[in-house]
Amino acid sequence: DAGVIQSPRHEVTEMGQEVTLRCKPISGHNSLFWYRQTMMRGLELLIYFNNNVPIDDSGMPEDRFSAKMPNASFSTLKIQPSEPRDSAVYFCASRITSGGAYNEQFFGPGTRLTVL
């Protein structure tokens, strides 16, 4: 298995532009997570989906951020308009949700976003 796939790996854009980050979870996984990591705030959960349905989006910073999961094999995180403070590494993770156990999350390599 290729693991969680994220694209692009690096993104440099100017303030005000729209940014779209993409994630392909591991096949068969039914939960997907978007995280943001910065030096100041550490690793923050932005939103997660179970079976393509958003469960908790309380971590989404503001209306400029939106996430979709149109099917089990693809998700996007969009920032519009982008601002310099959005510069961070964005991770996508997936896992199997089943039974009572909390199964491990598998993280992608991340997208390093720089907003100038």
Next chain:
Amino acid sequence: LAKTTQPISMDSYEGQEVNITCSHNNIATNDYITWYQQFPSQGPRFIIQGYKTKVTNEVASLFIPADRKSSTLSLPRVSLSDTAVYYCLVAYSSASKIIFGSGTRLSIRP
């Protein structure tokens, strides 16, 4: 308010046992505790997970006392390659919240 707290950094030497503790005061009966390891420029990687008492795998042990308000990750005989940031994660089922601790930067010296 659910919160997961751990020390900012720790130092140790090769061959020593390292214990990193995480506090999670508001943990509920059905909540699991998971530890992840992260190297620079990589995503976090699963180390171990537990629910109560003790769990051991090939790389670490996880100790959880009866009140479950804290947990301790134990790394036996660390090596230089164990230098990384270690995160504690609690999935608070009652609130559908997943909260990572701030991470403990572990530095191993020769």
